[in-house]
Amino acid sequence: MGVVAMWEMLKEAIVAYTGLSPATFFTILALALAFYYAISGFFEPPPPPPRIVEREVLPPPVEVGEITEEELKAYDGTDPKKPLLMAIKGQIYDVSQGRGFYGPGGPYALFAGKDASRALAKMSFEEKDLNGDMSGLGPFELEALNDWEFRFMGKYAKVGTIKKTVAATDGPAEDSSQTEDAAVKDEGGPSKNPDEYAHPKEVAVEEVAKE
Ligand code: HEM
Incomplete structure (x- = not known):
């Protein structure tokens, strides 16, 4: 047809x-x-709206003053009502806005509630480095640490400082050298200047490295 x-x-x-x-x-x-x-x-279904990242409205950072490393542990993010805190070189920062990094399940959750100086300096995630002990760090490690500190100073609010404790009050110290160092250092009473948190020896190394 x-x-x-x-x-x-x-x-x-x-x-x-x-x-x-x-x-x-x-x-x-x-x-x-x-x-x-x-x-x-x-x-037609409207084009998907631009993804709005829901930002929790965070309460303003609260000063915690001078607290011990032990007390800092309470701010590791497990209690959602508490701010998320982390310390570098004895300076405590409110990292609540970085909950994605430091909150439970985050890639850097292990730093939360701790002075992570040693870990950050050594780029280490090892348990033994998750503390504020800066003894024996090399110039490059101290420089890396300073870079982290600089970053934190620019990004997060400083809300307190770590109170150095006599090791005995915190139970058996993991690292005996730390205890000795602290003992030697604290001879003249606790330092009021947070910048003096660094072991004098390391400060010297750092300054040499900078020159
Ligand atoms: C395979 C290696 C690594 C990769 C690919 C990596 C990747 C990243 C990325 C993409 C960010 C987000 C940066 C931003 O958006 O501002 C970040 C943040 C961060 N990284 Fe790593 N990282 C690595 C290793 C490490 C190590 C070894 C450490 C320390 C021990 C570390 C500590 C941190 C910290 C503390 C932050 C958060 C900084 C902040 O609060 O702004 N990272 N990392």
């Missing part, structure tokens, strides 16, 4: 079934299609 014959059949069918002339039928069909596309455009 040729195309012409098919066309004739189609026209007859249109007339038979719709009672409309083929021209009217196709006109209505075209209008209906145009109308459909015009209308369906309105009902």
Whole structure:
């Protein structure tokens, strides 16, 4: 059957079934299609809105003053009502806005509630380095630590300082050298200047490295 014959059949069918002339039928069909596309455009699902990162409104940082490393542990993020704190070189920062990093399950959760100086200086995640003991760090490690400190100073609010404790009050010290160092250092009473938190020996090394 040729195309012409098919066309004739189609026209007859249109007339038979719709009672409309083929021209009217196709006109209505075209209008209906145009109308459909015009209308369906309105009902298309709107493009996805730009992803709004939900930012929790955080309470303003609260000063904790001078607390011990032991007391700092309470601020490791396990209690969502408490701010998330972390210390570098004895300076405590409110890192609550970095909950993604330091909160439970975060990649750096192990630093939360601790003075992470040693770990940051050595780029280490080892348990034995998760403390504020800076003894024996090399010049590059101290420089890395200073870079971290600089970053934290710029990004987070400083809310307190670590109170150096006589090791005996915190139970058996893991690292005896730390105890000795602390004992030697604290001879003249606790230092009031947080910058003096660094062991004098390391400060010297650091200064040599900077020159
Ligand atoms: C495979 C190695 C590592 C990769 C790929 C990596 C990657 C990253 C990335 C992408 C960020 C986010 C940076 C930002 O958005 O500001 C970050 C942040 C951070 N990294 Fe790493 N990291 C690595 C190793 C380490 C190590 C060894 C340490 C320390 C022991 C460390 C400590 C941190 C800390 C503390 C932050 C958060 C800084 C802040 O609060 O702004 N990272 N890291």
